[in-house]
Amino acid sequence: MADGAASVDGVHEGPVGSAPVSGAGAAEALSDDVPSAASGSPAASDTGATPPGRxxxxxxxxxxxxxxxxxxxxxxxxxxxxxxxxxxxxxxxxxxxxxxxxxxxxxxxxxxxxxxxxxxxxxxxxxxxxxxxxxxxxxxxxxxxxxxxxxxxxxxxxxxxxxxxxxxxxxxxxxxxxxxxxxxxxxxxxxxxxxxxxxxxxxxxxxxxxxxxxxxxxxxxxxxxxxxxxxxxxxxxxxxxxxxxxxxxxxxxxxxxxxxxxxxxxxxxxxxxxxxxxxxxxxxxxxxxxxxxxxxxxxxxxxxxxxxxxxxxxxxxxxxxxxxxxxxxxxxxxxxxxxxxxxxxxxxxxxxxxxxxxxxxxxxxxxxxxxxxxxxxxxxxxxxxxxxxxxxxxxxxxxxxxxxxxxxxxxxxxxxxxxxxxxxxxxxxxxxxxxxxxxxxxxxxxxxxxxxxxxxxxxxxxxxxxxxxxxxxxxxxxxxxxxxxxxxxxxxxxxxxxxxxxxxxxxxxxxxxxxxxxxxxxxxxxxxxxxxxxxxxxxxxxxxxxxxxxxxxxxxxxxxxxxxxxxGTPIVSDQNRGAELVWPPSLDLPRPEQDSARVLIEMVASGLVAGPEDVNFAVSVLNAEVRSVNPRTSYLQGRHVGPGFLADERRALTRALDTGILDFGDAIVGRALDGLKPDALCQRSSTAGGEVAELISAHGYDKAGTDGTCDFWARAQ
Incomplete structure (x- = not known):
């Protein structure tokens, strides 16, 4: 209420020149769902003694x-x-x-x-x-x-x-x-x-x-x-x-x-x-x-x-x-x-x-x-x-x-x-x-x-x-x-x-x-x-x-x-960046890549892993002790990136593991494997084999199984 205004038991005097409004009448002006005065509701009470309703x-x-x-x-x-x-x-x-x-x-x-x-x-x-x-x-x-x-x-x-x-x-x-x-x-x-x-x-x-x-x-x-x-x-x-x-x-x-x-x-x-x-x-x-x-x-x-x-x-x-x-x-x-x-x-x-x-x-x-x-x-x-x-x-x-x-x-x-x-x-x-x-x-x-x-x-x-x-x-x-x-x-x-x-x-x-x-x-x-x-x-x-x-x-x-x-586009539409409704409730991470991320985390416990970007994303969210080479491409630039960060190599390795193609050439992917030395890799199963698999094997990695989404590789001891 404005300073200086008087209020007495459900009747409030408005600004100078305005008429007072009774509790019941004012409540009716506020909401269509107001109980009537006959209902005995608090809104209808002018004594203040009636306890508030439910x-x-x-x-x-x-x-x-x-x-x-x-x-x-x-x-x-x-x-x-x-x-x-x-x-x-x-x-x-x-x-x-x-x-x-x-x-x-x-x-x-x-x-x-x-x-x-x-x-x-x-x-x-x-x-x-x-x-x-x-x-x-x-x-x-x-x-x-x-x-x-x-x-x-x-x-x-x-x-x-x-x-x-x-x-x-x-x-x-x-x-x-x-x-x-x-x-x-x-x-x-x-x-x-x-x-x-x-x-x-x-x-x-x-x-x-x-x-x-x-x-x-x-x-x-x-x-x-x-x-x-x-x-x-x-x-x-x-x-x-x-x-x-x-x-x-x-x-x-x-x-x-x-x-x-x-x-x-x-x-x-x-x-x-x-x-x-x-x-x-x-x-x-x-x-x-x-x-x-x-x-x-x-x-x-x-x-x-x-x-x-x-x-x-x-x-x-x-x-x-x-x-x-x-x-x-x-x-x-x-x-x-x-x-x-x-x-x-x-x-x-x-x-x-x-x-x-x-x-x-x-x-x-x-x-x-x-x-x-x-x-x-x-x-x-x-x-x-x-x-x-x-x-x-x-x-x-x-x-x-x-x-x-x-x-x-x-x-x-x-x-x-x-x-x-x-x-x-x-x-x-x-x-x-x-x-x-x-x-x-x-x-x-x-x-x-x-x-x-x-x-x-x-x-x-x-x-x-x-x-x-x-x-x-x-x-x-x-x-x-x-x-x-x-x-x-x-x-x-x-x-x-x-x-x-x-x-x-x-x-x-x-x-x-x-x-x-x-x-x-x-x-x-x-x-x-x-x-x-x-x-x-x-x-x-x-x-x-x-x-x-x-x-x-x-x-x-x-x-x-x-x-x-x-x-329009509802927020649950798949046109909204692939949104979906799931049951039982799940973490808001890429599916099924989050399951592959858990496998990588179990393989390493503490260290560095690499895979397609969605897998890397899930790894970084699920565990802070296991890090991924590229969880978000936009993070491969900025004040934290220096010559030893190998940003281009991280990008090339992620791309190769996702597509099964050496788009950036085999040399830069090889430098990524030798320079970053990830402890475990996930190569997308749908693109497994071929030149990328041969390059991975040549740089000292052994096959460690598959889950249908990823073919896993572990660094040879």
Whole structure:
């Protein structure tokens, strides 16, 4: 509630000049599933004596779990970096983390630190159709037209003008009459809450049975496997190709902490790090992502949050056309830190940011700050996405409440991201010199044409995430018009804040180029689209009530989603990088190559192996003591690669073992065998024999059996 507003037993006085709203009437404005006043529900009570109903208790419990998980991830991030600074061993860090969690639990139980609840939203004035129609035209243009080069600055001005038009329409709608928190919680029925929990369980099951191998796991899960196998200090250098001898493959940014957490827990559990990541962390985070979307929708005052949660989640299932799509960071990759950040932390930051701006609660500030810390432990992209979300959400509702000073609190909570940026500069100091030199050149000769003609095209980033076609139309239209389907002015401003930040700032001509120059961000600037809470926005748009057509709330999402099923690419389609559904649940590794990888690991126990890239990939994920020559071809270049690394030889050997053909000649493959000296080899059985087998035998290897996928060779003793 805004500072200074009075709330008495389910009746909240809105801003000056607005009428009070009764608990029952306000709840009816919030959700179509609200129990009636005659039902004796909490929403109908004006005494506050009636205990919360089953739906309210379930919703509050889900909210507590979400905040507890985010808080636990934030605490681990702090403990992890403290361990790095002090050289604390793995198990010592685990003990310190558990102590921190126990202290936090006691503080919550004693009431000194409580979990924030869903803040109330209310009703504002109506808006005209002009801004909505203009936003839909812009959405269709971005989804279908390739507007690049010097045409983009013109298009960007149009986008900004339309966003300005929408902002003006929202502000003219007037301030809102707010509900009390008790009323908002009472609007959640037991059936509705149960339906969301069922959806969360189904999502968790989908993450278990869906297999879509992702080669990022060569780095991600390998790091967990290394921590599982080594009880000492956390690794600071490469673990994929060496025993912390080479520099790490990725840029010098603040290391993420989620992978060491998985490895630390796996060391104390009867499962390996790969199984814990794929079969434990993945379903948990997939389910929590659903609950986070549900909470955000309730906080924004969606009249049918349950239906909207289902619609937004089903959209993700159908959003598999692009590798960088929101759908492909959903159930199919929910064990990776960046996916956890996108599906859990981003909606959490939107939720607590808008609540902080609305009521200034320190509890929301604490959890918002925890979200920032948790994000830094999940992905380096959190350094720019996290503060963008938290500050934008807080600013939207703080300005609506007439309390702009609250924005400063969000800025303070975002300070850790500044420290992360300073770390990156300190870890790679030449970057600062490059930036300074670049700035000097820009000041000396400003080339307006080059600035306007972006090197990294904004529309290309849109395509990388949303693609081109019907699914893109739905997602972008939702991002640009979701504000129009909620009733509270603060909520409308929150939903407008996302596209304003993304399209008004990040997609401004030359902005991506500046980010690349300052932070070497060319490979991740497309993640600026993650600022948008797309699942919630799509759910809002599809499940919005249509005047006079009650069935439209069900018919519209069904028609749209069925249409996307027909013309789109579901994330479980084999067209989505060979995704498949399997039973029983399996590790998200190439099949059947992961079985051959296990054979190689058993043959060597500790050493180096070689095989087709998919086999190498599985080896690096399953075991950190056995290394493979080429688990990911893109990792054969970078700062860890020197003359003695034999990158070309690694590539040639991998190719020969996969195809049975000496594409690069026998000499380079021979140098790979003699120079790298792998202890065991896997030659793909379908291409076994021939010149490659003869070369392997000539360099001192003996046949060691086959499993139908690989013919195995062992180095002669």
């Amino acid at each position: 739906g309210a208790r379930m919703a509050r419990g889900a909210d507590v779990v979400l905040d507890a998980v985010v808080g636990a991830l934030a605490a681990w991030t702090v403990v992890f970096h403290l361990a790095r600074l002090t050289g604390m061993p793995r198990d010592g860090a685990l003990a310190l983390w558990l102590i921190a969690l126990a202290v936090a639990a006691v503080m919550v139980r004693d009431g000194r630190l409580g979990f924030p609840s869903v803040p109330p939203a209310g009703t504002s004035g109506g808006i005209g159709p002009v801004a909505v129609v203009a936003s839909l035209i812009v959405a269709a243009s971005l989804a279908w037209l390739d507007i690049d080069g010097l045409l983009w600055p013109v298009a960007w001005l149009v986008v900004v003008a339309v966003l300005g038009l929408a902002l003006r329409a929202v502000w003219k709608g007037g301030a809102s009459r707010h509900l009390t928190d008790r009323t908002a919680m009472g609007a959640t029925t037991g059936f509705g809450a149960s339906a969301v929990l069922v959806l969360a369980v189904l999502t968790a099951v989908l993450s278990l049975v869906m297999v879509r191998p992702d080669q990022d796991d060569v780095f991600v899960v390998n790091r967990s496997a290394y921590v599982e196998a080594h009880a000492g200090a956390f690794p600071e250098r490469d673990t994929v190709f060496s025993e912390e001898v080479l520099p790490v493959e990725r840029p010098a940014v603040l290391p993420t902490s989620i992978e060491p957490l998985v490895g630390t827990l796996a060391a104390r559990l009867p499962v390996g790090s790969a199984a814990l990541a794929y079969l434990g962390l993945a379903p948990l985070m997939a389910a929590l992502g659903v609950l986070a979307t549900w909470r955000l929708l309730r906080a924004l005052g969606m009249r049918a949050p349950v239906l909207a949660t289902w619609a937004g989640t089903l959209f993700l299932v159908l959003d598999g056309a692009m590798h960088g799509s929101f759908g492909n960071f959903f159930a199919g990759r929910s064990w990776q830190g960046k996916a956890v950040f996108l599906m859990l932390v981003v909606p959490t930051l939107w939720h607590h940011g808008q609540a902080l701006g609305r009521n200034g609660s320190k509890r929301h500030l604490v959890i918002g700050g925890a979200g920032i810390l948790a994000g830094l432990g999940l992905t380096s992209s959190a350094a720019f996405i996290g503060p963008s979300v938290l500050v934008a959400a807080t600013a939207a509702t703080a300005l609506d409440a007439g309390q702009p000073r609250r924005i400063g609190r969000a800025l303070v909570a975002s300070v850790p991201t500044l420290l992360a940026g300073l770390y990156a500069v300190a870890a790679e100091p030449q970057r600062l010199d490059d930036v300074a030199a670049g700035a000097g050149r820009v000041l000396a000769t400003i080339d307006i044409g080059r600035l306007l003609d972006s090197g990294t095209e904004p529309v290309a980033m849109v395509r990388f995430v949303f693609g081109q076609g019907p699914a893109a139309v739905v997602a972008i239209a939702a991002a640009l018009t979701a504000w129009a389907v909620v009733r509270d002015r603060g909520a409308r401003l929150v939903l407008l804040a996302g596209p304003i930040v993304v399209m008004g700032f990040y997609m401004a001509p030359g902005a991506f180029d500046v980010l690349d120059r300052v932070g070497s961000a060319d490979a991740v600037v497309w993640r600026s689209m993650w600022i948008l809470p797309v699942p919630a926005m799509v759910g809002l748009l599809l499940a919005a009530p249509r005047a006079g057509i009650r069935a439209a709330q069900v018919v519209v999402p069904v028609v749209v989603l069925v249409g996307l099923l027909v013309v």
